[in-house]
Amino acid sequence: MKIFLFLAFIVSSYSYAQSGHDHQGDAKKKDDHHSEMHDDGHHGMGGMMHGGHHKLDKATLKQFFEPLPASIIDEKKHAALIALGKKLYLDPKLSVNDTISCNSCHQLNNFGVDSQPTSPGHEGKRGGRNSPTTFNAALHIAQFWDGRAKDVEEQALGPILNPIEMGMPNEAAVVDKLKKIDEYKAMFAEAFKDEKDPIQYKNVGKAIGAFERTLITPSRFDDFLKGDENALNDAEKRGLQKFVHMGCANCHNGVAIGGNSYKKIGLVEEYKTSDVGRFAVTGLETDKKVFKVPSLRNITKTAPYFHDGSVKTLDEAIEEMAEHQLGRKVGPGFVEDVKAFLGALTAKDSK
Ligand code: HEC
Ligand code: HEC
Numbered sequence: 016m017k018i019f020l021f022l023a024f025i026v027s028s029y030s031y032a033q034s035g036h037d038h039q040g041d042a043k044k045k046d047d048h049h050s051e052m053h054d055d056g057h058h059g060m061g062g063m064m065h066g067g068h069h070k071l072d073k074a075t076l077k078q079f080f081e082p083l084p085a086s087i088i089d090e091k092k093h094a095a096l097i098a099l100g101k102k103l104y105l106d107p108k109l110s111v112n113d114t115i116s117c118n119s120c121h122q123l124n125n126f127g128v129d130s131q132p133t134s135p136g137h138e139g140k141r142g143g144r145n146s147p148t149t150f151n152a153a154l155h156i157a158q159f160w161d162g163r164a165k166d167v168e169e170q171a172l173g174p175i176l177n178p179i180e181m182g183m184p185n186e187a188a189v190v191d192k193l194k195k196i197d198e199y200k201a202m203f204a205e206a207f208k209d210e211k212d213p214i215q216y217k218n219v220g221k222a223i224g225a226f227e228r229t230l231i232t233p234s235r236f237d238d239f240l241k242g243d244e245n246a247l248n249d250a251e252k253r254g255l256q257k258f259v260h261m262g263c264a265n266c267h268n269g270v271a272i273g274g275n276s277y278k279k280i281g282l283v284e285e286y287k288t289s290d291v292g293r294f295a296v297t298g299l300e301t302d303k304k305v306f307k308v309p310s311l312r313n314i315t316k317t318a319p320y321f322h323d324g325s326v327k328t329l330d331e332a333i334e335e336m337a338e339h340q341l342g343r344k345v346g347p348g349f350v351e352d353v354k355a356f357l358g359a360l361t362a363k364d365s366k
Contacts, residue, residue, distance in 0.1 A: 071256055079259060081270040082237040087153060088228040096206040099199075100226025103219060108192060110137045110181035117174065117223065121149040126316040126362070127230065132324030136179040143290065145324030150362070151312045153228045155274035160322045161293045162277060162307050168224030172216065186216035193219070232312060232362035236272075239359070247359050254356025257349055262341050271310035272360060279305045280321070283342035286335075290322055315358045329354055 090097060103109060105123075107116045120134040121127045127148030133141040144160055149167075152158065158170035174180040175189055183189050193199045193214050200214070206222060207213035236255075238246035247255065258264055267273040277293055280286045281304060293302040306322055320326040326335060330350050337345040 071259055075259070076240065079264045079268045080236075080240055080272065082240040083151075083154075083231055083233050083270060086229075087231060088225060090229060093225050095202070096222050096225045097229055099202045099206045100222035100224065102198075102202065103223050104226055108196070109175050109183070109189065109219075111183050112137055115181050117149070117171070120146040120174075120180075123230075126150060126313045127152075128317045130318065132319050134180075136177070137182040138179070140179045142179055144322050145319065147309065148313060148317050149227055150230045150232050151271050151274070151310055152230070153224070154231070154271045155307065155310065156276070157307065160290075160306050161296050163296045166224065167227040168220045170220075171223035171227070172220040175219070189219065190214055190216055234312065234360045234363060236356075236359045248355075250352055250355040251359045252356075254352035254354065255359075257352050258356055261337065261343065261345075261349070263336065263353070266308045266340065267311050271312055273308045274310040276308050277302075277305050278308050278340075279303075281339045284339045286339045288323065292322070311357055312360045313362060315354070315361055329357065 088097070104117045107113050107119070109116060115137045120129045122129055127150040129146055132145060133143065134146045135141055147160065152170075153167045156162065158164040158167060164170035164173060175183050176185065183192075193203070203213040203218065203222075207218055210218075235246045235251075258267075266276065266278050269275040280288065280292070286304065288304060291303050293305040293307075294300070296302070314320075315329055318327060318329065320329070320332040321335075326332045333350050333353050334345060337343045337349070
């Protein structure tokens with residue numbers, strides 16, 4: 016798959032160079048994208064557009080996007096584990112003063128977010144980062160804005176012990192608390208049938224992670240990718256074209272329309288932030304201000320935006336992206352169409 020994409024990239028970059036399109040700006044920018052490309056082997060650039068046709072063909076779409084699978088966990092086989100995970104996700108008893116649950120910051124009836132720039136924890140204190148949605152998060156290459164947890168199972172164990180989030184003092188305290196609740200005794204025993212001592216801290220993560228794997232949200236864009244041409248209206252189709260041609264899809268691509276690579280915020284035009292991003296994980300100078308590219312599924316519903324929640328509206332987020340990531344100034348027509356397309360990434364039936 017990756018090799019194919021890489022070849023497609025080379026070929027299309029070549030035809031791009033030959034055809035002399037200028038929609039991507041000057042040659043220098045093109046080189047930036049080349050080096051980006053080598054970072055992680057992901058998709059190519061706006062050169063995917065062939066011979067001046069402004070319509071996207073199916074092959075091009077397939078190179079960038081993939082529809083959501085019907086499911087990423089066997090929900091029947093893991094029914095007990097998932098039920099336990101959902102109960103834990105919703106339970107404020109996982110916090111030190113019984114006030115905060117995962118659901119406080121990642122609300123299931125609000126597209127997995129709390130709609131705040133940063134989130135208050137068990138004492139009302141806030142961290143420096145915006146709560147990303149838990150919807151479709153299990154599909155990402157790693158968890159958190161800087162990718163410091165490898166999957167949703169590992170991630171779930173963080174906030175419970177985080178002093179400004181749920182504030183439990185240590186793993187043993189969580190286990191002791193759960194062991195005193197009869198309902199949990201029964202549910203852990205059912206979910207971890209083969210284990211003698213099923214109430215263990217790591218099993219809390221396994222259960223919550225299993226539940227999060229059910230939070231995938233098929234959209235009209237998935238229907239479109241699967242061949243239903245009428246699933247998107249004209250404005251949405253125009254927006255999709257602009258999204259690909261401008262180069263947004265160089266970073267926001269794959270099954271989650273993002274979530275599968277790390278990129279610098281301010282790749283072309285500097286972006287001011289005091290957050291060092293992925294540098295904190297890798298210690299590499301080149302990882303300063305590098306963040307996981309967010310998934311754009313349900314993006315019209317998850318304002319405010321960016322790692323610090325500093326961007327209030329989607330219009331502004333689109334403009335800032337064009338400017339800082341691609342060195343382009345975009346007008347209201349671009350913003351309206353791209354916003355329309357992004358709206359087609361919203362869950363068809365909100366959970
Ligand atoms: C006080 C608010 C708060 C609580 C409570 C909380 N989270 Fe979060 N969550 C956040 C913030 C803020 C981030 C981003 C932090 C970062 O990237 O450094 C985050 C990140 C995540 C992510 C990563 C998503 C992505 O796109 O990378 C997942 C998954 C997640 N939380 C699930 C949970 C689960 C499960 C619980 C309960 C065990 C929980 N959260 C409790 C605020 C919270
Ligand atoms: C070079 C890679 C790259 C390109 C190109 C790019 N983005 Fe992004 N995008 C990112 C990264 C990284 C972030 C996270 C930035 C942050 O939070 O500091 C992001 C964030 C966003 C967000 C906010 C997501 C959220 O949950 O807060 C939106 C919306 C978005 N991009 C849309 C676009 C659009 C539209 C384009 C094209 C005009 C585009 N992006 C081009 C890498 C890219």
